[in-house]
Amino acid sequence: MAVPKRRTSHAKQGHRRSHHAVKPLQSQYCQNCSGVVQPHRICLNCGYFQGRIVVAEQEETGK
Numbered sequence: 001m002a003v004p005k006r007r008t009s010h011a012k013q014g015h016r017r018s019h020h021a022v023k024p025l026q027s028q029y030c031q032n033c034s035g036v037v038q039p040h041r042i043c044l045n046c047g048y049f050q051g052r053i054v055v056a057e058q059e060e061t062g063k
């Protein structure tokens with residue numbers, strides 16, 4: 001079984017983890033209802049994407 005020859009230094013560990021940060025989500029505004037949406041995703045409020053209805057609105061089922 002392969003075993004590390006040296007333990008990873010704190011510096012090396014830090015360099016590796018320098019890419020682990022999470023960026024904040026991008027946000028745009030829906031062309032139909034002006035709600036906040038993520039890019040390249042349908043509007044969760046009205047179901048529009050690229051100027052047309054992609055997902056029809058459904059009635060609330062008491063959830």
Ligand SMILES: [Zn+2]
Binds near residue numbers: 030044045047048
């Ligand atoms: Zn919308």
